[in-house]
Amino acid sequence: MNSPLDIHRLQGTADLLPAESFRWTQAEQVIRGTMLRFGFGEIRFPVLEPTELFARGTGASTDIVQKEMYTLTDRGGRSLTLRPEGTPSVVRAYLEENLGSQRPVWKLFYLGPMFRAERPQKGRYRQFHQFGAEMIGAASPESDVELIALGHTILRDLGMNAVRLHLNSIGSPDARRAHNEKLLAFLEQPDVFQKIDEDCRRRVQTNPLRVFDCKNEECVRILRHAPTIDQFLTAEDQEHFARVRHGLETLGIAYDLDPRMVRGLDYYTRTTFEFKTNLLGAQDTVCGGGRYDLLVETFGGPATPAVGFASGIERILAAVGESDVAPVALPRLDVFVCGLGDNARGLTAAILSRLRGLGLSADTDFLGRGLKAQMKEANRLAARLALIVGDDEIARGRFALRQMDGGGQSEIPADPSQWDKGLFVGVNA
């Protein structure tokens, strides 16, 4: 624009100003609070990790690894990557800190920025923020239910009512292999292959499962006859899945079985799930996860089952903003101090200090403006009270205290050491 600055925010990143960052802080408090109530402890891990962590953990065949990572080489020639997701780091820390030998089960959560070099669009950014939870060490269906219930509860606590849970089991690797074979055979039938669109033909080569994601009506119609994973689950897979569903029903968490649901990451086994909303356009998944029983092993650890999810904060806040939930108001300022003249301005720092020391929020004018402008500022800040300090007040030893809402005005002693918090508790406090 006409800014003298020719340095700009990177595409797909954002500056959050106070009105918005306040919403974020509130959301983060809700997330942390619910996580702790579910017995999950916060883990903080580096934003920068060895590239190899994601190549092996997220999976070399995933789009994330193939084309979406911000990767750089440090001065020692090591390849580093800005984390595109959290799960591999949690697993790395689990092994590196030897957590498995301290306790059989760990429940960990994280919250922070992730980076993916995609083309931005609605609900998709290059720096975005996720919270996620992982339970490592438990194989039981009840642990799947715990994670889904956790995601469900947090979304609800954040004001997201319009979400739908999509549930699937992709079974064990053997079941997936068998399904993949049959699916390929189906797709390669000449009368099928010719009818599906170009994208789907490409998917046959790269990742046949993805054809189930196609939005082309003709493809969707043809694929209704394609074999789905649920027909290939082993008896143990089926038993596990049945118990997960039973657990959700016990909790009254509604779900849609979706045998065509595809997750983008390589490491999932058995249960996978997504919470979707219809408020966001194309990027409608606000929370996604599943079981990953083999990931710890791929990093050389002992066979360790695990389940987890990740959820996008931008998408949730956008969806809540679209819904009819009342927006949170910025907190009001308790006292705005109007200093008139040099004598008064010499006192304001001590006055502010005392008010803040009493636990009140307090601010003043730093531009030497007149009373009218200062009152206007107090109004703009939605101050509850204006404390007027002028030569008259100093001479009388009494400051004027104005109620900004009703307009009533009273007096208080000019000596801050005589003040207590009750003096400033207005009618609306």
Place this chain on the structure above:
RNA sequence: GUGGGUGUAGCUCAGUUGGUUAGAGCACCAGGUUGUGGCCCUGGGGGUCAAGGGUUCAAAUCCCUUCAUCCACCCCA
């Protein structure tokens, strides 16, 4: 990486078949009240019309290029 839309004041947007000094609302500042905010009235500041090039007597307007941004594809939170 591919396709489409949009770039005019801090924000949301007008701007006629190309025609004089580019406008409105909101926001900001000041005055109406020499010490009292919100509502109202009056006035004011603020623009390289995204940038660069071209056509023309004349370009915010037409053409080209670049950049930014949004939406969608791919894929995912």
